[in-house]
Amino acid sequence: MNNRVRVLIVDDHAMFRSGVRSELGTAVDVVGEAADVDQAVAAVIEHRPDVVLLDVHLPGGGGAEVMRRLSTRLGSADGPRFLALSVSDAAEDVIGTIRAGARGYVTKTITGPELVDAIRRVSEGDAVFSPRLAGFVLDAFAGSIEISAVDEDLDRLTEREREVMRLIARGYAYKEVARELFISIKTVETHMSSVLRKLQLSSRHELTRWASDRRLL
Amino acid sequence: MNNRVRVLIVDDHAMFRSGVRSELGTAVDVVGEAADVDQAVAAVIEHRPDVVLLDVHLPGGGGAEVMRRLSTRLGSADGPRFLALSVSDAAEDVIGTIRAGARGYVTKTITGPELVDAIRRVSEGDAVFSPRLAGFVLDAFAGSIEISAVDEDLDRLTEREREVMRLIARGYAYKEVARELFISIKTVETHMSSVLRKLQLSSRHELTRWASDRRLL
DNA sequence: GGCCGGATCAGGGGATACCCCGATGGTCCG
DNA sequence: CGGACCATCGGGGTATCCCCTGATCCGGCC
Structure with missing residues (x-):
């Protein structure tokens, strides 16, 4: 398939957004940007991206708030996939973001090509995590047993x-x-x-x- | 690092085990095989593999039983990582296996090189899922809120x-x-x-x- | 004003929960 | 055989749970 993945970039720092945009280059189709929760929700509804690159620490409730609002407005079927992109590798951020519905979580230390690959995989329904973070999610999930x-x-x-x-x-x-x-x-x-x-x-x-x-x- | 990943193959079909062994070739170090739960537990304790390739539908309680028994005998720190390998892509199998402690779940349709890559990533602490299956895990995790x-x-x-x-x-x-x-x-x-x-x-x-x-x- | 629902309190009573004491058998073991 | 541990019962007591009826006050609504 030749269709490029349609991506929306959500981050409160304009500098970072343009950095991501240039790193992604022409590998994906950046359909828009947003700087806070309200803009992000509006942009998703307007542009219908395949994948939303979502900053975790976003003004107005964080990336989780974006997912919560959209989940009530959109059916889970036709909604976009969310890939969290954060400077934080704290377990509570990762867990909270996944609980809110993100399909992946990578830190901002990721390289451009890696990010392109992560976006592709998320758009196909795969889960993507920075290696060190995967443990948090599975531990939290399996850890609810506690034997x-x-x-x-x-x-x-x-x-x-x-x-x-x-x-x-x-x-x-x-x-x-x-x-x-x-x-x-x-x-x-x-x-x-x-x-x-x-x-x-x-x-x-x-x-x-x-x-x-x-x-x- | 030049150290090859030490792998234990657990499956009740000898044919399948030898197939996996030949597919893996020299990319990893296959330290042993096991055909049921008891053998698997004993083999892990004896060989101390880095990664256990674990069949989900295993005589004697399934792959989950192997993980449960080992979790009580070994500290979670020095235990091996488990990569579930199954013909089943049923949600309950996937969820149950992850809850029991597996760090990855791939179907047997996987190719040799992909399996080698999956083993490498699991041994490094990453989570590996066949694309279609990742959704099950995250849905189950996020869905555990149930409002x-x-x-x-x-x-x-x-x-x-x-x-x-x-x-x-x-x-x-x-x-x-x-x-x-x-x-x-x-x-x-x-x-x-x-x-x-x-x-x-x-x-x-x-x-x-x-x-x-x-x-x- | 009258009506209704929510929050507050009271008395009384039967059923449980939890604890104290003690007792009888049985098994297993040194 | 005596001591341990376990499972099985009992009497008796106090605190708690849950329900019943009934009451007052307040705020919203037609």
Whole structure:
């Protein structure tokens, strides 16, 4: 295909925009520029670019705000792809930007040819990250499981205590747990005492949160 | 650096393993092979590869099981990077594999040179995805916010009810909520009745799970 | 003004939750 | 065999949860 990728450059520094524009040269089709959130939203709607090069620290709410506004105005199908371009390599910036809908995140230390390649790949639906940043995203994504610290505590529970714990954490009343496990309510209470003591919790509410945080439900 | 990347190939089909091995040629250092979960875990501990090429549909629990077992035996620091290699491009396979800790996911339609490049990039900490699959991961990540269906229920709560709800869901006792908001326990009870009625829940335990599922904590 | 919804409070009561004490069996182990 | 750990129960108590009815005050709306 000979169609060049249509790109919109969003950054609050005019100097940087012209730098990017000259680096990109004729490899892509720069259809416009924007310097803040409002301009960016308007420019996307007007020019319908394939890829938006989006500065993360943008006046008026940051690049994430641009994506949020556009996601409500445009269907996710026909909207542009967003490639975040930032001086920051802080994890919270990267994660926040991805959560907001960006398909890639590269730092401004990138070279011109690399940026052209990144734009191409994003326009095709691929995800592009500066090598060091990819770890942040996947760690944050996989990290929501968090098994490591759990086992130390969880392993101290006996098999029966774990069964009771699981049901209690799901919101079962003692009476219901008793019926479910064919034991007396008093036995359930005994197990629960052990569970709370071993996990250093003080109520079933804390237990529910504890289990919920660790996705044991 | 001249050090070749040390690679372990995990797949239950011997034919496929030898195919991969010949495709990789001398570009990387294949230190071993494994055909199921147990062999894979043992081989990683024995050979300490830099990158594990991991089949997703593996007898004995799948590739995810390999990563789970190793994550408990090895510190996350010195463990290998995992690159999932699968015939499946189903979203649930991709998401599940990434959640389990893989740093990349490519389909078996990949060419030899592309695979070598993918292995190199994963070994350097980059994330590698077949273009079409990257969207799954990022959509799932960004989509974990899920505001859409919540507002219908959540919007029916008044401001005060939301405050009470948030504290209750966090495990606060009525008494503690009352102190926190400078109101009477009886008022807290009234608000809670409204909250439970409007959300069609019947106890604070269900509320905790409800809020937890929606990340309102 | 009358109506309605929200926020505030009260009394009372049945059901739970959590804790204290103690007790009985069973297994496993030195 | 005695000690440990576990699973199983009980009595009794206090605090908490959840619901019921009923009340006052305020602000918006027709």
